[in-house]
Amino acid sequence: MSSHSHSQEVINLNSKLKFGILLNTIFTIIQFTVGIISGSLALISDAGHNLTDSLSLVISYFAQKMSGRKSTPDKTYGYGRATIISALINSVILITLAIYIFYEAYTRILHPEAVSGSLIAIVSFIGILVNGGIALLFRNSTKDLNMRSAFLSMAFDTLASVGALIAGIIIYFTHFFIIDAIVSIIIGLMLLFSAWGVLKDALHILFEGTPRGIDFEKVKKEIFDAFPEITNVDDLHIWSISSNKTALSCHITLEKSDIQKSVEIVTEVKKILHDRFAIEHSTIEIELSPCIDGVC
Incomplete structure (x- = not known):
């Protein structure tokens, strides 16, 4: 890849990241507010995930900009591994959030609370559109581990919104409130699964292991x-x-x-x-x- 095409690719990725940060942050504020009003742990959990998504996208953005810097006598390989460190940080944040969601879901199972199924369903549907749209922006950039962590985060958040939508519909028609906590656990498991794969790949690179796919x-x-x-x-x-x-x-x-x-x-x-x-x-x-x- 020529230096010109690489620079253009970095610029394109940065533009996608900036748009993703703006859109995701606006939706997170809306989702968290509705989650508090409706009392839905699934929405609050998903809003928490969206908040970490925004943070992850910010980290990815600055890491992507840093990776475009030229090498120096002090940093002879340049700053290419800034994106790897970004992916590592993002995965640790997601794992921490998953553990917190498990704790909150366990508490909610022991002490179920009434939540608004209609509000959950409406906001979750919007979340599918927002998170799915951002994930589609990154779908062709997953060879870069940093962008892969951003893509996986948004893709799994889309699935989480699907789960919250289903929970909202079930609650609206059956008042089976414990489904809210069950969906939160599923969201946590998806977070853990996606973050663990990125964490392993990031550590493998930082320990200078033989690249995946090379015999x-x-x-x-x-x-x-x-x-x-x-x-x-x-x-x-x-x-x-x-x-x-x-x-x-x-x-x-x-x-x-x-x-x-x-x-x-x-x-x-x-x-x-x-x-x-x-x-x-x-x-x-x-x-x-x-x-x-x-x-x-």
């Missing part, structure tokens, strides 16, 4: 089989600089010394890594003897 042994074999002159591949490391940029470093042992051939081999191996595994940044060191006891 370590297959990469090693592709390098080894590229040229008959290659007798060994060691000290291989594959990691993510950001959620959409992969790096690799390794040592290649050749059977004989030939500077011109070495340059040809390195160039071709880098091309293979880029074309077959989308590894953009690779550093390959040529050796004439394999590493011994970890010393290369």
